[in-house]
Amino acid sequence: MSESLRRGLRVLAALSEEPATASRVAQSHGVSLSTAVRLLQLLADEGFARRDETGRYHVGSQLLQVAYRVVAGMDVREMAAPVLRGLNAQTGQTVHLGYFENPTVIYVDKYAGRSPVQMYSQIGTPAPLHCTAMGKAVAAYLPEAERSALAASLDYPVNTDRTITSAEDYLRELDTVRQQGYALNLGEHEAVVSAVAAPVKQPDGRVHYAIDLAVPNVLVGEDELRAFIPRVLAAAADIERALGY
Template identity: 40%
Template sequence: MSQSLARALQLLGALEAGPRSLDDLAGIAEVHKTTVLRLLRTLEADRFVVHDEQHRYRLGSRVFELANAALAQRDVRQAARPHLERLNADTGQTVHLATREGSEVVYVDKIDAPQGVRMYSRIGLRAPIHCTAVGKVLAADLPTRQRDELLAGLDYLRFTPNTITTPAALADELDRVTADDWAQDHEEHEAFINCVGVPVRDGSGRVVAALSVSVPTLSLDHDGVLALLPRVRAAGSAVSSELGWAAAGA
């Protein structure tokens, strides 16, 4: 790496903490102010830095453009995979990663439980929104108008006695999901299967996927599945962090 490039990167790194003066930056780089000023002018010409009336420098719009492009190029499945593997090993249960396509969800990744009953789900399979934990998580994040349109157009097929079958009931359920930031499928899609799901967010905070653990009642009862929620939340947060999301207070 050239010395000039290394110093320019050092200056950008220093500005991560906030605006700094020319003197501050010269001290950090341990070079004369004229050298730093020359580098800053080059960076400013390409919008990597800007300076204010007090000649304090801060990161420019080009840095944010590149950051957003990098996050957009990061595949959610690739980012999630190691965390899914860890959650699968930690819980011993089946884990899913899903995204929404229209009025359904699509499983984009799955790791089966190492032992016990195998789920019928598979990568690429579509599933209904109204009776799956991942579906509820994804629908709950939609803007109000879009959510209302989605709920009005669903078929609400009944799969089990616990399936939600009306737009009003699903709207109430999604309000709870929004408030709690997680969802469950309490034997709603398949009898004797319970699931808990959490959101995966990108750098903007938008929910781009949902992560879940699914467990047959033969392996664990409903309360036992709910007890897994902290570990599922931790996995969802870890994937979200990979995608650039920083929760409030983090």
């Protein structure tokens, strides 16, 4: 690798952490001011950096486009698998990865728990958005207009006496999910199963994937389920890091 290319990559990495002026780049990278200016101008010409009105350089849109294309090409299921296996092994409970496909969320991976009592779920099957933790976790992060349109379009079939049955209640629930960063299903889809879910957030805040941890109510109470929340949130954060988010 040429020294100029190596220097350029290092400058890009530094700009991704903090914008900097040419003089700051020269100082921090041990080059002359003229060299720093030429390097930054080259990056700007190619769209990998941009200069603001104060003279500071930021990462440019071309770098962001490259990054998003790389992330989009990743196999999220493959990247999430080690984290999900770890969460399953730590807790002994069923763990899922789901993908949002309006108006449902599709289970794309599953690690079954060790309990003889299990929820019915299979990879490739859909789960309703209004009464599953995973469904709430993905729907809550839709832009406001899309969230409202989704809530108005759902039929709200009643599965148990805890199922949400109106758009107004659903939107209030999604607001709560956004505020706390996770979603709960307390016997709303199946009376014998509860779950906690966390979104896998993209850098732009959108959510296409979420993970959940499901427990049999006859063996795990609500307090015990809530005790798993930090682990589920940590697992979602680990997946985001693995994806470069």
